[in-house]
Amino acid sequence: MKKWTIGVDVGGTEIKFGLFGDSLKEKWFIPTNVSEHGSHILPEIAETIVDKCRIFGVDITNLAGVGMGLPGPVPDGNMVRGCVNLGWSNVAAARELSELLAGAFSCQPEDIPVRAANDANVAALGEMWLGGGKSCKSLIMVTLGTGVGGGVVIDGRIYNGASGCAGEIGHIICVDEKDITGNCSCGNRGCLEQIASATGIVKYARHYLDETDIPSVLRELLREKGNISTKDVFDAGKNGDEAAEQIIDTVTKYLGRALAGISAVINPECILIGGGVSAAGEYLREKVAHHFREQAFSELKNTPVRLAVLGNEAGIFGAAYMMISERMREDSIL
Amino acid sequence: MKKWTIGVDVGGTEIKFGLFGDSLKEKWFIPTNVSEHGSHILPEIAETIVDKCRIFGVDITNLAGVGMGLPGPVPDGNMVRGCVNLGWSNVAAARELSELLAGAFSCQPEDIPVRAANDANVAALGEMWLGGGKSCKSLIMVTLGTGVGGGVVIDGRIYNGASGCAGEIGHIICVDEKDITGNCSCGNRGCLEQIASATGIVKYARHYLDETDIPSVLRELLREKGNISTKDVFDAGKNGDEAAEQIIDTVTKYLGRALAGISAVINPECILIGGGVSAAGEYLREKVAHHFREQAFSELKNTPVRLAVLGNEAGIFGAAYMMISERMREDSIL
Structure with missing residues (x-):
């Protein structure tokens, strides 16, 4: 060779x-x-x-x-x-x-x-070869960045789908009406991307802070900087900020739900979480895995949910x- | 050979x-x-x-x-x-x-x-060979019977998934809280099966009739027979019964939503609707296809939604x- x-x-x-x-x-x-x-x-x-x-x-x-x-x-x-x-x-x-x-x-x-x-x-194929999906032959990788993307590997190969759109999982509609903020960039309402992308998490956090009056370090950051980032939300959550914990719980509930639905379709060997938002690490992974198990079909609950490791x-x-x-x-x- | x-x-x-x-x-x-x-x-x-x-x-x-x-x-x-x-x-x-x-x-x-x-x-493979999916190499078939099942064909072959559970699409969570009636047989809430199976349609219809007071032939049937069937609901809908039309619109909205989500994962060449409930024919297909297009990602809206034809x-x-x-x-x- x-x-x-x-x-x-x-x-x-x-x-x-x-x-x-x-x-x-x-x-x-x-x-x-x-x-x-x-x-x-x-x-x-x-x-x-x-x-x-x-x-x-x-x-x-x-x-x-x-x-x-x-x-x-x-x-x-x-x-x-x-x-x-x-x-x-x-x-x-x-x-x-x-x-x-x-x-x-x-x-x-x-x-x-x-x-x-x-x-x-x-x-996703790279992660299967030498990353978080090593030893797996089929996997789904969700990429949480500015948007939410996805990659599908089946039998050790990329699965493109009939028109190259396999893995467009950011546009799975899975968010309950009460947690939807406006329309998705695709025109629909309730897409995963609206709540689980970096942009979506911040948007939902601001919506949550507007709707409640739970004290939160995020309110102070908003006053000081005029804006907050996904990292601010996760840092606050890791420090036990109640509002941030609630926000992250809701975001990961929908992410877990979408991943449970995806598993019911293609029953992958493992699920990987990548993209900029996955810098939140094990704290994020554990919560997504929890909500995945809660909402997955019984036979699929043991599908491992892991972090991608190869980054860029x-x-x-x-x-x-x-x-x-x-x-x-x-x-x-x- | x-x-x-x-x-x-x-x-x-x-x-x-x-x-x-x-x-x-x-x-x-x-x-x-x-x-x-x-x-x-x-x-x-x-x-x-x-x-x-x-x-x-x-x-x-x-x-x-x-x-x-x-x-x-x-x-x-x-x-x-x-x-x-x-x-x-x-x-x-x-x-x-x-x-x-x-x-x-x-x-x-x-x-x-x-x-x-x-x-x-x-x-699903049978339908690909000589049924509603003829000429397709990849498809998803949703079977609306007592429960909701599904079959996945990729590159002309059955796709089993890592543990044989690919296509368990009846347990995709896609129903909004307001339309959920109790728990699914799997223990979760909001599964497709809870609203789109033969049992689920009847259960949702009774829930809808309880919650509203729109006159309906279904109320008369309930009084006469003590129960209604999926066929009763579709027959009433086809005859222009307003309550039945609303019920069917809601059922097919969630079915379209689940199929749109499935398409975002595997981007099949076509989608087939089979099982006992599909006896409702073109009336059902047209509504599912409509709600599919409404909720599918832009590039996937043209995926054909067809009826399975081989039956049993x-x-x-x-x-x-x-x-x-x-x-x-x-x-x-x-």
Whole structure:
């Protein structure tokens, strides 16, 4: 099997790269150039890959290929159907990058295979390979960031779904009317994202503080700073602030409910919690796991709920593993 | 490829059989003998298969195998982990049937392969093969009967999940507090099954009639018969009875919500509605599809919502197709 693989994680502000041999050998990033409808993105990815291969002495004949995570739906490993953050509409990203690299290395596109997938799905695969989901073959990862995303891994592979939208779990409607604050960005009401994203947690916290008069350090922070963050809410909760504890209990109740529903559909081996909000760590995990068990179907209550561990690097790990595992299957190692 | 395959659908009161050649050639059933912890069930299945093979001139050398749907979780194609309806705890059903058939036919168990799966999953596969999901490779089927079950097909195969519980969608919590009537049989509150099963619809209808004083033909039926059925509710709705229409609107709102959530997880090619309640036909389908679109994530709104068409025969079709498709993959036809 060829020695080297490159994992690429394309985000709206930066593009991360990892060069993998037996393990992660080098990592680097470039800023995302979204000018001119993002038309420079793939050429600049190709350019930095060529540069780094020269610098690190990676011979093209020993490069198994490139895996790439993209912030949009990718039904088929190639074509991404719209990446608002990148200024892209439909782009055959994998094929185009393969052609750009072949041009630079003076070889055929089939000599440098490229596979693309949705970034949340890629991160979930990375966590399965070397992160919180190690030893699992099927898992769901919920990413609690500005929004709520999700990745689905089934039988050791990313599951894209019929149109690349598998894992869009931020838009599961699971919030009771009394806890809904306005409409979701998608236009619906009661989506998980409305209460469990970083933005949603703050919004719900302010709503809760408005509706009650329980004393709370969060009120003081609001007066002082004019705003509070998700971290403020979790810090207050960890310090025993009653209002913060109630807020977190409600947020994790709905998160547990959504994860219980997801488990009833695909019965994964484990559930992972990642994204910026998961910095709240074991305090958050324990509460989500509790509410998951409370609301899951009897046979599913023992599904482990764990923290993702690779952080921002999950994307490059998962992207590389898409290609590594494909090659291992070809060689009947997997 | 061998000519014949047998599909078996094991239920709590009867066991259905189908003999498939190019198409369904013969079907029959036997009563389910649940005496002595269901220990006669597999021997009686073997016995009737041997009998019918003799009668229909099926030579054992030309039998590709037997597929079997069972009313319990089957993680691995063989072992069912508890079938309350059959009096079974853990039974290696596929292996045992294979050995019984080999004994009767005087051949080796590997000459008569048997594959088992959960009955709801098997029905979904049957609908994919020759029913409402024809031409789809991934689908979810919701079965609205005494309870609410579900089957998941991914890439043309049954998806069992890590412990055989994929598709337990009746226990997705999706009902708002105000519409919940008591606890679900699973102990939770607000499960889909509590409002969308045949039992649940009637229970919610009675609750609705108690809470309102809108005149309704359902009140008269309740006075006359002491009870109403799901069919009464749908018949009244089709005839423009205002209370029945409201009841059906609420039931289908939650069903649409659960199906929208499921789609956000696995993004299936299509969604099928089956089970006894689906006898309400296009009237039901149209309302579920409407509420699905209202609550689905934007990219998923166009997922087709269709009626299952094979009825009680979905199980024998799906059971046979488990084995037929396995053989086709072996022969690289699929």
